[in-house]
Amino acid sequence: MYIVITAATVLLMSVALVVAIWKHTSIEILEDAEGNPLRWEKEALPLGLLLHPTLSEWTHPAIRAVAFWNNGADIDLFNFLGERGLVVLDTSAPGLVEITPRDSDDKSSTILRYGSGGRVQATPIYLDPDTPPDLRSRVIAHELGHALGLAHHYSSASAMYQTALAGDFSIMLEETRVLRKWYE
């Protein structure tokens, strides 16, 4: 009897541990009201970026952010045809992410407009023009992550960490997994 109880206790503890680890390593994704993950149709990829002309100082951070997601997930998530003047432009892409300056004192943000089944149809991104130069790559990478359907990540190393920190940032393994599941 003692052995049976011990085995049952160990089993219960193992289940609790697995649940705890799973919760800690799982990532949050953006969902619609029905709980469908918010993501673009695969056919909309690679997404084009349209950077508002007044955000010329964001051109190179945008290029770095595009490379960050494309290389990190090893998928062509965003298309970048090149700079025309100071505007990052690929309006030929079926999915277009329009990036404009925010017009209030709010922080940088992303709005996902979606249709049925959690499929995203448009994504305006509003950037804070006062963002310090050393944070711009991280901020725009973060907002592009939201545009792909990722929510915040608990790790301060992640581009999807809630607060923009100076220094290096990474794509997390779970983020790579979910992006491949959705878009590969």
Ligand SMILES: [Zn+2]
């Ligand atoms: Zn965010």
